[in-house]
Amino acid sequence: MLSDLFFRIRSLFRRNAVETELDDELRFHFEQQLAKYINSGLTPREALRRARIDFGGLDQVKEECREARGVYMMETLFQDIRYGLRMLRKSPAFTAVALLTLALGIGANTAIFSVVYGVLLRPLPYHDPAGLIVLHETTPKVGIVSVSYPNFLDWRAQSHMFSKLAAVETVEFNLAGVDPAGADQPENISGAVVSSDFLSMLGVRPMLGRNFDASQDQAGTAPVVLLSYPLWQSHFGGALNVLGRTVALNGRGFTIIGVLPPDFRWIEKTDVLEPIGLRANAPDFHERGDRGDVVVLGRLAPGVRFAQARAEMEGIAARLEKAYPFSNDQFGVALQPIRDVFVSDLRPAILVLSGAAIFVLLIACANVANLFLMRGAGRTKEIALRIAVGASRSRIIHQILVESFVLAFLGGLLSLALAFAGIRGMIRLIPTDMLAGANMSLNGAVLLFTCGVVVLCTFVFGLAPASQSTRPDVQSELKESGRAMSAGVGQGRLRDILAIAEVSLALILLVGAGLMMKSLYRLLSVDPGFRPDRVLTMNMNLRTAQYAKDPAILNFWQRVLDQVHQLPGVEAAALGTVVPLTGNHSRNDITLEGMALPKPGSFPHPDVHLVSPGYAGTLGIPLQRGREFTDADTENAPPVAMINTALARQFFARQDPVGKRFMFGHPSTERAPKWITIVGVAGDTKLYGLANPARLEVYLPFRQDASSEMTLIVKSGIEPAALASSVRYAIASIDKDQPVFGIATMRQLVNDSVSTRRITLILLGVFGALALLLGAIGIYGVLAYSVAQRTHEIGIRMALGARREDVVRMVLAQGAKIAGAGVLIGIVASFGLTRLMTKLLFSVSPADPATFSAVAIVLGLVALLASYIPARRTLRVAPMIALRHE
Amino acid sequence: MPTQHVDLPQGTLDLLILRTLALGPQHGWGISERVQQISSDVLRIQQGSLYPALHRLERKGWIKPRWGTSENNRRAKFYELTKSGHRQLEVEQDAWKKLTAAVAQVLGTA
Numbered sequence: 001m002l003s004d005l006f007f008r009i010r011s012l013f014r015r016n017a018v019e020t021e022l023d024d025e026l027r028f029h030f031e032q033q034l035a036k037y038i039n040s041g042l043t044p045r046e047a048l049r050r051a052r053i054d055f056g057g058l059d060q061v062k063e064e065c066r067e068a069r070g071v072y073m074m075e076t077l078f079q080d081i082r083y084g085l086r087m088l089r090k091s092p093a094f095t096a097v098a099l100l101t102l103a104l105g106i107g108a109n110t111a112i113f114s115v116v117y118g119v120l121l122r123p124l125p126y127h128d129p130a131g132l133i134v135l136h137e138t139t140p141k142v143g144i145v146s147v148s149y150p151n152f153l154d155w156r157a158q159s160h161m162f163s164k165l166a167a168v169e170t171v172e173f174n175l176a177g178v179d180p181a182g183a184d185q186p187e188n189i190s191g192a193v194v195s196s197d198f199l200s201m202l203g204v205r206p207m208l209g210r211n212f213d214a215s216q217d218q219a220g221t222a223p224v225v226l227l228s229y230p231l232w233q234s235h236f237g238g239a240l241n242v243l244g245r246t247v248a249l250n251g252r253g254f255t256i257i258g259v260l261p262p263d264f265r266w267i268e269k270t271d272v273l274e275p276i277g278l279r280a281n282a283p284d285f286h287e288r289g290d291r292g293d294v295v296v297l298g299r300l301a302p303g304v305r306f307a308q309a310r311a312e313m314e315g316i317a318a319r320l321e322k323a324y325p326f327s328n329d330q331f332g333v334a335l336q337p338i339r340d341v342f343v344s345d346l347r348p349a350i351l352v353l354s355g356a357a358i359f360v361l362l363i364a365c366a367n368v369a370n371l372f373l374m375r376g377a378g379r380t381k382e383i384a385l386r387i388a389v390g391a392s393r394s395r396i397i398h399q400i401l402v403e404s405f406v407l408a409f410l411g412g413l414l415s416l417a418l419a420f421a422g423i424r425g426m427i428r429l430i431p432t433d434m435l436a437g438a439n440m441s442l443n444g445a446v447l448l449f450t451c452g453v454v455v456l457c458t459f460v461f462g463l464a465p466a467s468q469s470t471r472p473d474v475q476s477e478l479k480e481s482g483r484a485m486s487a488g489v490g491q492g493r494l495r496d497i498l499a500i501a502e503v504s505l506a507l508i509l510l511v512g513a514g515l516m517m518k519s520l521y522r523l524l525s526v527d528p529g530f531r532p533d534r535v536l537t538m539n540m541n542l543r544t545a546q547y548a549k550d551p552a553i554l555n556f557w558q559r560v561l562d563q564v565h566q567l568p569g570v571e572a573a574a575l576g577t578v579v580p581l582t583g584n585h586s587r588n589d590i591t592l593e594g595m596a597l598p599k600p601g602s603f604p605h606p607d608v609h610l611v612s613p614g615y616a617g618t619l620g621i622p623l624q625r626g627r628e629f630t631d632a633d634t635e636n637a638p639p640v641a642m643i644n645t646a647l648a649r650q651f652f653a654r655q656d657p658v659g660k661r662f663m664f665g666h667p668s669t670e671r672a673p674k675w676i677t678i679v680g681v682a683g684d685t686k687l688y689g690l691a692n693p694a695r696l697e698v699y700l701p702f703r704q705d706a707s708s709e710m711t712l713i714v715k716s717g718i719e720p721a722a723l724a725s726s727v728r729y730a731i732a733s734i735d736k737d738q739p740v741f742g743i744a745t746m747r748q749l750v751n752d753s754v755s756t757r758r759i760t761l762i763l764l765g766v767f768g769a770l771a772l773l774l775g776a777i778g779i780y781g782v783l784a785y786s787v788a789q790r791t792h793e794i795g796i797r798m799a800l801g802a803r804r805e806d807v808v809r810m811v812l813a814q815g816a817k818i819a820g821a822g823v824l825i826g827i828v829a830s831f832g833l834t835r836l837m838t839k840l841l842f843s844v845s846p847a848d849p850a851t852f853s854a855v856a857i858v859l860g861l862v863a864l865l866a867s868y869i870p871a872r873r874t875l876r877v878a879p880m881i882a883l884r885h886e
Numbered sequence: 887m888p889t890q891h892v893d894l895p896q897g898t899l900d901l902l903i904l905r906t907l908a909l910g911p912q913h914g915w916g917i918s919e920r921v922q923q924i925s926s927d928v929l930r931i932q933q934g935s936l937y938p939a940l941h942r943l944e945r946k947g948w949i950k951p952r953w954g955t956s957e958n959n960r961r962a963k964f965y966e967l968t969k970s971g972h973r974q975l976e977v978e979q980d981a982w983k984k985l986t987a988a989v990a991q992v993l994g995t996a
Contacts, residue, residue: 021963024961024963025914025937025962025963026937028913028914028956028960028961028962028963029913029914029915029933029937032915032956033915033933035958054932054933055933055934056932056933056934060934061934061938064937065937065938067938068938068939068941068942068945069942069944069945
């Protein structure tokens with residue numbers, strides 16, 4: 001096959017040489033034959049005559065030899081390409097519209113595919129990722145939760161289905177002192193504390209330096225760190241001599257022992273890695289019930305299937321549940337292939353958008369096919385003539401397909417520019433933490449995809465016109481196009497069908513966009529339980545040694561509050577652990593005084609916030625009963641708490657909770673209970689996303705349970721972002737090495753919490769608008785062409801007394817028929833397809849009648865407009881001119 | 887009585903060319919002469935079909951051209967059998983033998 005191609009190509013490029021050789025060869029034969037006849041005694045004249053008769057037509061023989069060598073196919077291909085380019089140049093309007101349409105359709109697909117590839121398809125940069133499993137614990141109260149480190153140790157000791165298990169704890173660090181001059185701002189960076197096996201399980205090797213070893217899993221190991229490639233570049237300028245240098249993390253010196261490779265990725269952003277031995281003395285590594293931020297990575301043993309590993313782990317979890325009822329009651333284990341952990345958030349949106357992009361492409365192809373048909377209609381006479389004089393049908397189809405390919409190819413080239421801009425736009429839209437290090441670009445795989453789409457397009461929009469052009473029998477075609485009466489019936493129907501398809505596809509896309517728009521609107525109208533306007537938030541985490549003791553922590557927070565309160569423009573300020581919509585809150589079992597004791601796993605398990613006085617007021621959380629905390633609720637005052645409405649409703653149905661008491665944990669005979677008095681009830685807030693139901697919440701005064709990690713919230717009379725630098729400055733005046741991070745307005749946080757839906761809406765909206773535009777062009781094109789073709793007929797009608805309104809109505813009716821059929825088909829198809837996007841919708845039914853009818857009306861109006869323009873053109877038809885037409 | 891020419895059945899031209907070249911490299915004219923000679927003038931190859939066939943066989947890689955000098959010192963294009971040409975010859979010979987045997991059998995019993 002391949003050698004055949006080379007042979008043909010050689011024949012083509014050595015054309016002159018091959019021709020000369022052919023001449024020589026045939027002449028030699030001729031002369032031999034001639035000599036033979038002369039030798040046999042014929043007269044030279046007679047010999048020449050006989051030799052010529054033997055030989056037959058010389059040119060014909062040559063022609064057949066060329067054909068036998070396969071020169072033709074290649075040569076005709078080039079001819080057809082040249083011819084195609086000439087045809088495109090000859091009708092610039094057709095070419096421009098077709099190219100633009102294709103570029104939009106192909107570009108949309110290329111851009112979306114770059115996301116599909118980057119997020120869903122690109123292989124993770126690990127050795128044999130199919131065997132990597134991520135393990136979490138599960139509890140019916142919360143769902144998937146972190147793994148308790150003692151449980152991890154038991155899993156590792158008892159499991160046989162995994163060849164290795166490693167613990168990975170996500171942590172954050174204060175980074176300071178990289179610059180010896182001390183000129184750099186303190187920073188908050190993210191990292192992971194990992195078992196020494198972690199990197200080797202992934203098959204990742206440091207590009208500089210070395211990996212951790214098993215001794216570094218033990219307590220008391222020296223502080224060492226591996227840098228990520230980006231951190232190495234940004235903070236150390238990629239210097240090769242970083243190994244052995246120290247870097248200050250949380251005020252402690254860590255020796256750099258290596259640098260990770262550039263393509264290293266983990267589920268969370270990871271700037272540094274530390275060995276797990278450094279955390280071995282932390283309380284959550286000893287308390288089974290204290291679940292920190294550990295996930296477990298497992299490598300399946302050879303030949304073990306996912307289901308077997310799951311069955312084994314479930315058995316182990318059940319045994320641990322029996323052995324440790326207080327910490328493990330109802331705790332199970334969840335296993336996920338590592339691929340699923342990386343993509344779960346964006347996946348439904350990406351799949352819906354891929355479908356939408358394909359629809360846009362189909363509409364674009366239908367449009368171009370229609371354009372081809374219309375132009376082809378002018379060429380049917382030419383083609384019929386060529387068939388009549390002996391061109392084979394396959395030759396003509398070949399030529400039309402090559403012409404389509406040339407168009408698709410140019411469209412594909414143009415689409416790359418659009419895709420490039422589209423990808424940059426999308427990168428800006430998608431929050432980086434949702435991408436988990438996935439990168440989207442016009443890489444080889446994406447370009448290959450684009451090539452595939454180009455070839456596919458060639459056939460999708462090329463075959464219809466190709467088969468159509470050669471189908472009708474030559475006679476009637478020659479006759480019909482001789483007079484310009486009306487379009488061929490078959491062609492007209494095909495054009496109508498294509499336009500109907502465009503309308504129905506556009507309707508599906510618009511319905512999808514409409515449903516998303518309504519969902520987002522509904523979601524943003526959900527009462528979050530707080531007022532996000534003019535509130536600025538920023539995080540601080542006190543990790544250095546000077547904040548080891550509670551009084552130092554409380555002193556720092558108090559000074560922050562005092563300083564910020566005095567800043568001009570500040571209406572209110574408060575501190576709280578993790579504001580709503582931003583992350584995981586700490587949770588704890590509570591026991592209400594006097595309640596019937598449930599079984600160990602069924603205690604109320606509220607989210608616990610530590611807040612300063614004025615927190616609820618600053619965030620605009622309504623106070624339902626009792627009071628907020630005051631400056632009097634200090635570490636020396638009696639312990640108090642606020643609860644939220646959900647907790648009050650569930651456990652104090654008919655009573656006033658104010659004055660009632662509860663304690664953290666479960667009653668025990670060993671310790672005297674530490675009762676906390678409820679002093680107020682606050683409204684529910686949407687802690688984990690606007691779409692999620694309210695949860696049980698407990699608020700404690702920050703002075704009664706010191707937390708080193710707090711979020712500062714500032715309500716301002718002015719644009720809140722404008723306050724950021726003065727607040728930062730105030731904090732630096734208290735501790736210049738304390739990083740402030742995650743600066744955002746509450747409004748931004750609300751918007752970020754719906755970003756998946758917003759991106760989907762924006763892209764679906766863009767696709768829908770494109771579809772509407774292309775669909776309108778489709779209808780317009782069909783009608784404009786049909787009016788042009790029927791000028792003669794219209795002239796006759798008017799000459800016979802038809803009124804202008806009748807003629808206009810006739811054209812509009814044709815448009816309405818197309819639009820109506822398209823809308824009907826589209827609605828039926830949408831009912832089936834919108835169900836696929838249920839996951840992305842919020843409090844809107846996938847068959848929402850309002851959305852469906854609104855979209856149908858919009859499409860109907862656009863279709864009417866698109867038909868009206870060609871319809872009006874009939875008004876300009878003067879009967880006499882029309883009758884003389886052609 | 888003059889020699890009676892027989893028209894070549896479809897598909898046998900390739901076989902004849904390959905068989906002739908199996909005896910050694912030969913130019914086009916030589917091939918047609920050789921076939922005519924061996925068949926005692928019964929088979930005649932038309933030039934109009936010989937050369938396209940040679941070019942087709944060359945493209946299939948069964949024969950290979952080489953410019954050389956003819957018996958009368960003229961520059962001529964010689965063809966020789968390639969390895970895959972030898973294999974093809976065996977295949978076609980087998981097929982031909984089966985065909986003729988079968989045809990003979992049918993004729994014999996009818």
